[in-house]
Amino acid sequence: MTTTTASVATQPVSQRIAIALKSVSVLYPGHCQALSNVSLEIGAGEFVFIVGASGAGKSTLLKLLTHEESCTSGTIFVEGCDVSGMKVNQIPALRRRVGVVYQNFGLLPDRTVYENVAFAMRVTGAGRREVIRRLPEVLELVGLQSRPDAFPGQLSGGEQQRVAIARALVNRPSLLLADEPTGNLDPETSLGIVELLHDINATGATVLVATHDVAIVDRSARRVLEFADGVLVRDEACGRYGRGVLEDCGEAV
Amino acid sequence: MNINSVGFLLHEGWLNIRRHLWMSLAALATVAVTLMVLGGTTWTAYRIHEIVAQEPEQFNVIDVFMKPATTREETLAVQTALKGNPMVRAVTLTTKEQAWAKLGSSDPTLTTALQDNPLMDRLQVQARSSDKVSQLAHWLKTQKQFPQIMQVNDADYEVGVLMGFAAIVRNIGLAVAFALAAATLLIVYNTIRLTVYSRRRELQIMKLVGATPWFIRCPLIFEGLFHGICGSLIASIALIIAAAQVSRFTQTLHSPLIAHASAAIGPLQVFIFLGLTGALVGLTGSILAIHRFVRL
Ligand SMILES: Nc1ncnc2c1ncn2[C@@H]1O[C@H](COP(=O)(O)OP(=O)(O)O)[C@@H](O)[C@H]1O
Numbered sequence: 001m002t003t004t005t006a007s008v009a010t011q012p013v014s015q016r017i018a019i020a021l022k023s024v025s026v027l028y029p030g031h032c033q034a035l036s037n038v039s040l041e042i043g044a045g046e047f048v049f050i051v052g053a054s055g056a057g058k059s060t061l062l063k064l065l066t067h068e069e070s071c072t073s074g075t076i077f078v079e080g081c082d083v084s085g086m087k088v089n090q091i092p093a094l095r096r097r098v099g100v101v102y103q104n105f106g107l108l109p110d111r112t113v114y115e116n117v118a119f120a121m122r123v124t125g126a127g128r129r130e131v132i133r134r135l136p137e138v139l140e141l142v143g144l145q146s147r148p149d150a151f152p153g154q155l156s157g158g159e160q161q162r163v164a165i166a167r168a169l170v171n172r173p174s175l176l177l178a179d180e181p182t183g184n185l186d187p188e189t190s191l192g193i194v195e196l197l198h199d200i201n202a203t204g205a206t207v208l209v210a211t212h213d214v215a216i217v218d219r220s221a222r223r224v225l226e227f228a229d230g231v232l233v234r235d236e237a238c239g240r241y242g243r244g245v246l247e248d249c250g251e252a253v
Numbered sequence: 254m255n256i257n258s259v260g261f262l263l264h265e266g267w268l269n270i271r272r273h274l275w276m277s278l279a280a281l282a283t284v285a286v287t288l289m290v291l292g293g294t295t296w297t298a299y300r301i302h303e304i305v306a307q308e309p310e311q312f313n314v315i316d317v318f319m320k321p322a323t324t325r326e327e328t329l330a331v332q333t334a335l336k337g338n339p340m341v342r343a344v345t346l347t348t349k350e351q352a353w354a355k356l357g358s359s360d361p362t363l364t365t366a367l368q369d370n371p372l373m374d375r376l377q378v379q380a381r382s383s384d385k386v387s388q389l390a391h392w393l394k395t396q397k398q399f400p401q402i403m404q405v406n407d408a409d410y411e412v413g414v415l416m417g418f419a420a421i422v423r424n425i426g427l428a429v430a431f432a433l434a435a436a437t438l439l440i441v442y443n444t445i446r447l448t449v450y451s452r453r454r455e456l457q458i459m460k461l462v463g464a465t466p467w468f469i470r471c472p473l474i475f476e477g478l479f480h481g482i483c484g485s486l487i488a489s490i491a492l493i494i495a496a497a498q499v500s501r502f503t504q505t506l507h508s509p510l511i512a513h514a515s516a517a518i519g520p521l522q523v524f525i526f527l528g529l530t531g532a533l534v535g536l537t538g539s540i541l542a543i544h545r546f547v548r549l
Pocket residue numbers: 028029030032033034052053054055056057058059060061
């Protein structure tokens with residue numbers, strides 16, 4: 001007991017491992033090698049871009065982390081849990097600790113902003129009171145505190161993505177995965193979304209963003225993992241979308 | 254799963270129904286009609302079976318007529334001997350004098366015209382059980398032990414016909430009831446399939462944010478139960494009213510047998526029978542549909 005406490009205490013928060021992949025391969029039916037022999041580690045609280053051409057395996061990597069897909073070989077650890085050897089009844093608990101955001105927002109069109117976000121709380125067993133307490137703060141975090149009664153169809157793309165982010169965050173996950181979150185948005189709106197993701201990261205959450213949006217990666221100056229045909233070809237602590245040195249890398253890890 | 258969640262799940266189940274309200278109402282109406290026919294068929298089959306199975310005494314009796322020349326002592330000896338037969342429960346003697354007196358009281362002109370009593374002593378032999386009747390009648394007809402016996406009349410043929418009829422009605426009833434239950438199950442199954450389709454986004458989100466499989470299934474199971482139970486409620490009420498109408502009509506026919514056969518149905522029995530059937534069918538339908546259409 002004492003030794004455990006000591007070892008945790010001596011380990012800085014930023015160096016705790018949030019995600020660890022060891023020799024992970026994914027072979028889809030039809031002999032499509034989506035990921036081959038990928039090993040990587042991501043510390044808790046990091047902000048990481050996953051880049052690569054379409055079909056490189058970015059989405060597959062993110063799906064592995066929520067057990068939407070399972071790997072053919074290798075081991076995957078998320079927040080210390082062995083995802084690759086996980087039993088089916090442990091998956092809900094994993095997904096409550098991992099928030100996900102998609103390119104197409106995935107909102108329920110016949111429910112308001114408030115109801116969309118509340119839905120994620122209620123289906124994981126939260127009571128009405130908890131929802132009433134939590135909702136205003138998460139809507140304020142994404143900047144939608146003034147539109148709780150709007151329906152998704154009445155919102156701009158950027159606002160819809162904010163709702164999706166609020167929904168992903170409402171159960172306080174320690175890990176946020178965003179798959180092409182700006183894919184449907186114009187450049188300016190995209191920057192707003194990325195800023196929001198940075199803000200969320202600043203509160204301590206680990207954030208992974210799969211994207212092929214050059215501008216946001218280059219402006220952010222964060223860690224970049226590049227995939228090509230399922231192979232991890234580049235891992236830079238402070239990278240840009242393409243190869244090349246980024247001059248302004250002061251604040252990066 | 255706490256109390257808060259039960260309210261939420263019921264609400265989500267209701268949203269499922271409202272999402273395709275007209276489909277739901279159509280399904281509900283179909284379930285109700287099917288359950289009503291099922292209830293009616295089962296009830297009729299049960300009644301017919303009951304009449305034959307529970308009132309067999311009237312078919313159990315064999316009339317044995319003695320030859321006119323038989324003395325009273327001989328008749329009494331035959332009566333005693335027959336009572337000793339293991340297939341026999343009771344033997345009642347109606348003497349020719351008693352029969353004559355009875356005939357005279359009901360039709361005096363006939364007895365006056367005949368003057369002499371042409372009737373015979375009659376022994377009414379009651380079999381121990383209805384399945385022994387034909388065996389006993391056969392034995393009485395073929396025995397050589399009592400030469401005083403002139404004629405043996407039994408209800409063998411009628412019993413056979415009635416039993417056969419009852420069996421046919423019951424089997425057809427069971428087959429129809431079974432087919433109707435299967436039809437109800439398919440209706441519920443299809444309704445849940447539609448719900449799964451129209452709520453695929455919700456189901457997807459539930460999975461992604463970490464709802465447990467039971468939390469995902471619950472609203473769908475509620476929906477199946479709703480159709481089964483509401484359908485059975487409607488069917489029960491309709492059936493009770495219909496049975497009461499039939500009963501009121503048959504009471505006016507002055508036939509105890511028909512009146513008994515069509516006695517009004519006990520409401521509790523109907524509610525329990527149809528309610529359980531409806532709930533079971535709704536539950537099974539939704540579970541099968543979930544199993545088939547929801548990937549958890
Ligand atoms: N469910 C699947 N079944 C078969 N092949 C798939 C499936 N999902 C993705 N793939 C294939 O795996 C490869 C990687 O896909 P993906 O991870 O979606 O790439 P990215 O997100 O980088 O565009 C692609 O070649 C794609 O066609």
